[in-house]
Amino acid sequence: MFGAVGSSGEKRKGRQHLPKVGTPADMEWERHERIEEALHPFSDDPERRRGRVAVVVAVVVVAVVLLGILGLVFLT
Numbered sequence: 001m002f003g004a005v006g007s008s009g010e011k012r013k014g015r016q017h018l019p020k021v022g023t024p025a026d027m028e029w030e031r032h033e034r035i036e037e038a039l040h041p042f043s044d045d046p047e048r049r050r051g052r053v054a055v056v057v058a059v060v061v062v063a064v065v066l067l068g069i070l071g072l073v074f075l076t
Helices: 009-012 024-039 052-075
Strands: none
Touching: none
C-alpha cells in the first residue's frame, strides 16, 4: 500500500545546511544570493539556459527597434 521509506542515511545525503547567522560564511552566502538575483531578476533559476523562444523574442524586438529607427530617419 505505502512505498518503502528510505533510511536516515539516504535522507541526509542531499541535505545542505545553511551557515549560522552573522558568520562570515553567512554573509558571503547572502551576498552571493543577492548578486544572482540582481543579475537575473526575471529568472527563478539563473543557471537555466534560455530557450529558442527567448532568442526569437530578442530578434523580433531588435528588428522592430531597427525598423522604427529607419522609419524615423526616412520620414525626416
